[in-house]
Amino acid sequence: MPEISCPICTVDDVLEHKAKYECMTCGHEWEKEVVEEDVTEEEREVKDAYGNVLESGDVVQMVKDLKLKGTSKVLKSGMKSKPIRIVDGDHEIDCKMDGISIALKAQFVKKVQS
Template identity: 55%
Template sequence: MGISNVKDSNGNPLNDGDSVSLIKSLKVKGGNVTLKQGTTIKKIRLTDNDEEVDCKIDGMSIVLKTCFLKKK
């Protein structure tokens, strides 16, 4: 697959299994859940899109944009 170009909001490279935190509170589409700023998300998975990562939060599988994430 080659070298990944996935970066967080500060330009730090992200890899599979990294832990990140949210820099902004986000409403989840299709549900009445709000993810709070500062929430830590563990074991992210990279996707085919360099601007998105896949993760699990409270048992829900969610795709998040990297512009709202900060590497821990």
Template identity: 60%
Template sequence: MSALVCPICDSSEILTHSDHYECVTCGHEWPKEEQTDLPAGERVVKDAFGHILANGDIVAMIKDLKLKGSSQTLKIGTKSNAIRLVEGDHEISCKMDGLAIGLKACFVKKVGG
């Protein structure tokens, strides 16, 4: 059996359908014929809509998100400063509303081209 993992959350709990795969953990779906031509070990971070993110991109929240350990909430549409991609569970490091935070890519969309 191949080591199939979700491109969004890196979970190995994948459901196989007739024409696509579905992640049990985050619900992301992608077609079976989608193959990456990247060298092994190179990590690709995609936003909630499948756009590839890079250092310096600007992202916006796609839903309200309560910040853990705080009474603050990041509202839908809140834009970041230039992001930095980092290793770990939270792939994005950026500033939003004056706070330095780490975000998961599944809660943001890329702004602009």
């Protein structure tokens, strides 16, 4: 245990509990400071049907016809989206196509080169 002293009486006679410390001399209790490690979240890499890396703001194009579940609409091959947004989950792309907000899997689109 690192050298810990009471912030009130500065005595190092301290008991350690699960979530706090307690000074045996003056009885003062204080919360343990959680030391957060420098964890850098790994940026999710989403690739289209041809292996191109997609980023938020890219425009994508359908590579095959897809029927939208619950509707009679079909997203036709070649249909372009508005700028996309990368999200977590199994449908990693949020976008608008044909005036409809939809979530798509990256395997059904290709990146449109600007």
